[in-house]
Amino acid sequence: VRSFTMEGITGSSQIMTGGSLANLHELCEWRGTVIISDENVLKLHGAKLPPAPIVSIRAGEASKDLNTVFKIYKQLVELEVGRDWLIIGAGGGVVTDIAGFVASTFLRGIEFGFLPTTLIAQVDAAIGGKNGVNLDGYKNLVGTFNQPSFVICDPTLLSTLPQDELMWGLAEALKAGAIGDALLFEIIEDKSPALLSCDVQAMNEVIERAVAVKVDVVVKDEREAGLRRILNFGHTFGHALEKVDKVPHGAAISVGMVVAAKLSQKRGMLSKEDVTRLESALSNLGLPTKTDTDAGAAMDAIRKDKKRAGKNIAFVLLEEIGKPKVEMISFEELSEVMRDMR
Numbered sequence: 001v002r003s004f005t006m007e008g009i010t011g012s013s014q015i016m017t018g019g020s021l022a023n024l025h026e027l028c029e030w031r032g033t034v035i036i037s038d039e040n041v042l043k044l045h046g047a048k049l050p051p052a053p054i055v056s057i058r059a060g061e062a063s064k065d066l067n068t069v070f071k072i073y074k075q076l077v078e079l080e081v082g083r084d085w086l087i088i089g090a091g092g093g094v095v096t097d098i099a100g101f102v103a104s105t106f107l108r109g110i111e112f113g114f115l116p117t118t119l120i121a122q123v124d125a126a127i128g129g130k131n132g133v134n135l136d137g138y139k140n141l142v143g144t145f146n147q148p149s150f151v152i153c154d155p156t157l158l159s160t161l162p163q164d165e166l167m168w169g170l171a172e173a174l175k176a177g178a179i180g181d182a183l184l185f186e187i188i189e190d191k192s193p194a195l196l197s198c199d200v201q202a203m204n205e206v207i208e209r210a211v212a213v214k215v216d217v218v219v220k221d222e223r224e225a226g227l228r229r230i231l232n233f234g235h236t237f238g239h240a241l242e243k244v245d246k247v248p249h250g251a252a253i254s255v256g257m258v259v260a261a262k263l264s265q266k267r268g269m270l271s272k273e274d275v276t277r278l279e280s281a282l283s284n285l286g287l288p289t290k291t292d293t294d295a296g297a298a299m300d301a302i303r304k305d306k307k308r309a310g311k312n313i314a315f316v317l318l319e320e321i322g323k324p325k326v327e328m329i330s331f332e333e334l335s336e337v338m339r340d341m342r
């Protein structure tokens with residue numbers, strides 16, 4: 001187990017990578033505890049969780065709303081959950097986002113920790129203290145900045161993940177490498193077969209490094225005044241593709257990273273070799289690198305997403321693998337790159 005403490009202004013978080021469920025049992029042995037999880041996770045891993053009352057939600061993004069939050073509050077009241085209790089969010093990013101929000105607001109905030117069970121949650125959603133739910137189709141419109149007291153990343157929980165979920169998590173881990181850790185990028189390049197078969201040792205190494213990249217960025221800019229935006233590498237275009245073509249998030253950010261890399265190359269920043277490396281790394285993980293979506297529709301969706309009417313859009317680009325830079329991109333540049341990608 002490797003444990004590091006993230007000291008944030010909204011709390012400090014003990015993050016354990018290579019941790020195991022056994023660590024969780026210790027953390028809640030002597031206190032009132034309630035577990036929030038979803039139906040899939042409970043079916044697959046419920047028997048291993050500590051013996052505490054469980055609040056189960058429906059699996060999936062559609063649950064991530066105030067309606068679910070309301071139902072959870074009611075159950076917490078019924079369970080007579082007090083200020084000194086602990087709430088554990090055990091599940092994917094949907095569960096950790098909701099559980100963090102519920103715990104941050106119930107009784108004006110009680111302590112909470114996470115047992116992330118998807119790769120996306122272990123390398124991304126459970127780390128960094130952003131909690132919240134969607135409202136009227138807008139993602140994460142209502143939420144809080146508040147750090148979980150602990151996050152336990154147990155790679156053995158990932159063995160039950162569908163292959164797609166694993167791939168999408170690996171796309172996020174590769175993103176972490178691209179913006180902050182060239183060695184992580186290389187490890188994923190070298191070990192993609194082992195990672196796709198969920199080899200615990202390889203997975204652990206990747207999770208540990210990806211978490212370190214995120215922690216490093218979050219500590220410097222917890223409330224997203226600037227730097228934290230580099231975590232959006234691939235996401236500006238990715239979100240648009242999700243909207244326009246209804247592509248799953250992980251696949252969309254894969255294409256989005258290639259778009260950002262090609263824009264970087266056009267600006268004379270990233271070398272052609274590095275663009276090719278990114279494309280190969282993604283395809284070796286089974287992820288898409290091309291799109292034939294309409295550039296105009298994509299640009300409109302980006303503008304809407306950013307709630308901006310201006311002509312140019314801020315994009316996270318790369319100077320080299322591991323070194324991001326934010327620059328303004330015009331519609332002409334974007335459409336040119338998209339023409340090349342068909």
Ligand SMILES: NC(=O)c1ccc[n+]([C@@H]2O[C@H](COP(=O)([O-])OP(=O)(O)OC[C@H]3O[C@@H](n4cnc5c(N)ncnc54)[C@H](O)[C@@H]3O)[C@@H](O)[C@H]2O)c1
Binds near residue numbers: 038092121129
């Ligand atoms: N707070 C943040 O900083 C942050 C960052 C990234 C993503 N997110 C949020 O995370 C969410 C996406 O996370 P996700 O991809 O984990 O989605 P998810 O929670 O919906 O999980 C995906 C699916 O996998 C199932 N599942 C969970 N663990 C499993 C396991 N071990 N084995 C088999 N199936 C399992 C779930 O029941 C669900 O059906 C989005 O809502 C996104 O907004 C938040």
